[in-house]
Amino acid sequence: MHPTHETSPAALRRLASLLALALLGACARDLPAQSSPPAAAPVAAPAPAPAPGEPMTRALPDFSTLVDRYGPAVVNVEVVEKARAGAGSQLSPDDPFYDFFRRFGIPNPGEGPRGNPAPLRGAGSGFIVSPDGYILTNTHVVANADEVTVRLTDRREYPAKVVGADERTDVAVIKISAANLPIVKLGDPSRIKPGQWVLAIGSPFGFENSATAGIISATARSVPGENFVPFIQTDVAVNPGNSGGPLFNMAGEVIGINSQIFSRTGGFMGVSFAIPIDVARNVEEQLIKTGRVVRGRIGVTIQDVNAQLAESFGLDRPHGALVSSVDKEGPAAKAGVQPGDVILSVAGRPIERYGELSGAIAAMKPGSEAPLSVWRGGKAQTIAVRIEELREPHPAVAARGGAGGREAEAARGSALGLTVRPLDPQERARAQTQGSLLVEEVSGAAQDAQVEPGDIILGVNGRRVNTVKELQEAARGAGKNVALLIQRQDAQIFVPLRLP
Numbered sequence: 391m392h393p394t395h396e397t398s399p400a401a402l403r404r405l406a407s408l409l410a411l412a413l414l415g416a417c418a419r420d421l422p423a424q425s426s427p428p429a430a431a432p433v434a435a436p437a438p439a440p441a442p443g444e445p446m447t448r449a450l451p452d453f454s455t456l457v458d459r460y461g462p463a464v465v466n467v468e469v470v471e472k473a474r475a476g477a478g479s480q481l482s483p484d485d486p487f488y489d490f491f492r493r494f495g496i497p498n499p500g501e502g503p504r505g506n507p508a509p510l511r512g513a514g515s516g517f518i519v520s521p522d523g524y525i526l527t528n529t530h531v532v533a534n535a536d537e538v539t540v541r542l543t544d545r546r547e548y549p550a551k552v553v554g555a556d557e558r559t560d561v562a563v564i565k566i567s568a569a570n571l572p573i574v575k576l577g578d579p580s581r582i583k584p585g586q587w588v589l590a591i592g593s594p595f596g597f598e599n600s601a602t603a604g605i606i607s608a609t610a611r612s613v614p615g616e617n618f619v620p621f622i623q624t625d626v627a628v629n630p631g632n633s634g635g636p637l638f639n640m641a642g643e644v645i646g647i648n649s650q651i652f653s654r655t656g657g658f659m660g661v662s663f664a665i666p667i668d669v670a671r672n673v674e675e676q677l678i679k680t681g682r683v684v685r686g687r688i689g690v691t692i693q694d695v696n697a698q699l700a701e702s703f704g705l706d707r708p709h710g711a712l713v714s715s716v717d718k719e720g721p722a723a724k725a726g727v728q729p730g731d732v733i734l735s736v737a738g739r740p741i742e743r744y745g746e747l748s749g750a751i752a753a754m755k756p757g758s759e760a761p762l763s764v765w766r767g768g769k770a771q772t773i774a775v776r777i778e779e780l781r782e783p784h785p786a787v788a789a790r791g792g793a794g795g796r797e798a799e800a801a802r803g804s805a806l807g808l809t810v811r812p813l814d815p816q817e818r819a820r821a822q823t824q825g826s827l828l829v830e831e832v833s834g835a836a837q838d839a840q841v842e843p844g845d846i847i848l849g850v851n852g853r854r855v856n857t858v859k860e861l862q863e864a865a866r867g868a869g870k871n872v873a874l875l876i877q878r879q880d881a882q883i884f885v886p887l888r889l890p
Contacts, residue, residue: 441532451587456642457601459643462543462572463518464591464635466598467527467564469535469551471510514562515592515635516540517644518573523548523566524678526670527634528649529555532562540566543599554677558618558685558752560649561665561673575637577643579622579666584608588770589663590626590648592635602627612694612745614662618685620749621663622646627663646670672753686754686777688727689720691882694744695732700888702851702873703732704768710734711744712842714875715882725762725775727873729882730852732765733791752780767852806865806887807834810847810858821846823877835887841876848882849875865889 410551514531518524525540532538538550548566555562589603604626607711610623628648637646646664653659676683692711710732716723727733735741736750737760754760756779764773809831813821817828825846832841849855850864851873865872872887 392526412552449809451603451640453589453601453603456589456638456640457591460572460574460636460638460642461591461599461601462642463574464543464599465516465518465525466541466593466596466629467514467516467525467531467634468539468541469512469514469532470537470539471512471534471828513593513596513631514633515631515648517591517634517636518571519576519674521569521571521573523568523571524553524674525550525564525566526646526647526674527562527564529557529560529562532564532632533557538564540564541598542571554681556677556683558671558683559669559673560619561647561670561677563674563677574638574666576645576671577639577645579609579645579668580624582606582609582639582645588624588626588645589637589638589642590624590628590632590635592628592632592648594627594629594631596631601651602632607661610743610746611663618748618752619649619665619669620746621650622666624662624664625660626662627658629658629758669749669753684756684758685752685780686756686758687720687780688777689717690721690727690733690750690774692733692744692747693883696886698871698888701885702869702871702886703765705732705765707744709740709742710765711727711741711747712884714884721775721778725760725773727764727773727775728766729849730766730873730884733762734770735763736760751777765770789858806861806874806889807832807836807838808841808847808861809833810861812857813846821877824848825877827858827861829876835872835889836874839874839885839887841874841885841887842878844878846877847874848877 456588512526512531512535516525516527516531519526523685526746532552532555535552538552540548540550541643544549548568550564550566553563553565584606586606587603588606589601591599591601594600594602596718604624606622607624607625609620611623613621622645624637626637626648628651632648635648636644637648639645644667647670648662649665650663651658652661652663673683690713693714695703695705695708695710695712697708699712700706703712713722713727713729713731713733716727733741733747737754739746739750741747741750751760753778756777758777760777762773762775764771803856808829810827812828813823813826813828818826823846825848827847829836829841829843829845829847831843847855847861850861852875853864855861855864872889874885874887876883876885
């Protein structure tokens with residue numbers, strides 16, 4: 391019998407050591423010489439491999455199901471404004487068609503055969519909100535239209551009637567005679583957040599049922615000249631013809647109506663604005679029921695609070711709506727609201743930016759009571775204001791007298807950089823102002839803050855000033871940041887000044 395050959399543990403260890411030394415020697419021959427051993431590189435955790443059959447783009451949304459399901463409820467809206475007798479080919483700035491490119495309609499001004507004015511044609515979008523034919527769109531799409539035609543995705547066409555239109559929110563309701571129409575599902579804009587994916591469907595440049603996607607850039611955005619809509623800002627590609635079309639969230643719910651773009655060229659530049667659907671739905675219900683929109687008011691003029699104004703009023707951070715003037719006969723004045731107050735909330739709803747206050751008050755029923763949280767004198771207090779119905783304003787044009795050859799009293803001694811003089815009674819009456827000091831020249835801090843000659847000084851940091859001496863005293867005790875209340879034409883505004 392031949393003995394069996396068995397390897398002991400010690401022998402195995404010796405064999406492993408020899409193999410390791412041989413491998414190290416081979417590696418050393420292949421590596422370049424170096425004076426010192428290299429530092430150990432950090433080891434990155436391996437990225438998880440996608441499951442078999444899983445696409446690499448799994449993090450990107452797929453909107454195809456949403457478009458298939460709700461695209462048929464999005465319509466193309468064509469409008470015609472017939473030529474008026476004596477009308478030329480040039481549109482005036484007052485004409486809503488003049489502004490179509492800013493707000494996405496497509497104007498076609500020009501002349502017809504033999505020099506006769508041609509009808510103005512425009513196009514926009516809309517979406518069906520009831521199976522019997524009610525459609526939401528923008529006011530500027532159908533304003534002054536003599537004919538409105540709605541085209542569905544299956545190419546059926548219907549003449550439409552304008553049920554009602556609201557200029558303040560740019561929301562209009564039109565109606566077609568049809569039944570069993572596809573409709574959209576409405577969502578809750580209060581739940582949206584910047585960064586969420588959204589989808590727009592509309593007819594840019596007449597290309598019907600076009601879908602474009604992007605994200606929400608900001609919420610409750612205030613747009614100059616639009617005080618009743620807390621816009622949803624997106625980076626969705628929106629162009630002429632998208633106006634009045636829906637903005638969907640990922641659940642397939644309409645959260646807004648595409649209404650405006652910011653553009654230097656007339657085309658999309660990455661900033662678009664949508665009307666929140668809750669604002670539009672409130673307008674829709676009132677237009678269908680009564681043909682008009684009733685809004686609340688409290689009788690204040692407001693502006694945003696920036697960092698300098700927040701510091702001037704002792705706020706911990708910029709937020710709220712700063713009251714620059716109060717209607718003497720309005721609900722706010724009767725309740726005790728004063729210029730210089732900062733409204734922080736309405737009925738428990740926080741106000742971050744001033745545009746949110748206008749929308750919140752407008753949505754309240756006239757006759758109801760609104761508790762306001764107001765910041766005054768370095769502390770918060772609650773003031774109850776009874777809401778009144780908003781009537782269309784008829785502002786008086788204030789005329790302001792000049793220097794009249796009189797020598798101005800200078801406030802050069804203050805750091806504000808203002809030269810002012812007193813207004814005489816006739817000038818105050820013409821300007822319809824409670825102020826007494828007219829700005830003659832500006833320099834330094836006032837010039838940096840864009841105070842203008844002709845402005846009327848009303849107060850400093852919430853303190854009324856009527857004389858040059860009072861202005862100088864207020865400036866000396868104001869600190870580094872000054873909130874200057876001025877009247878410019880028929881508006882009162884706070885201007886923040888940073889003193890040296």
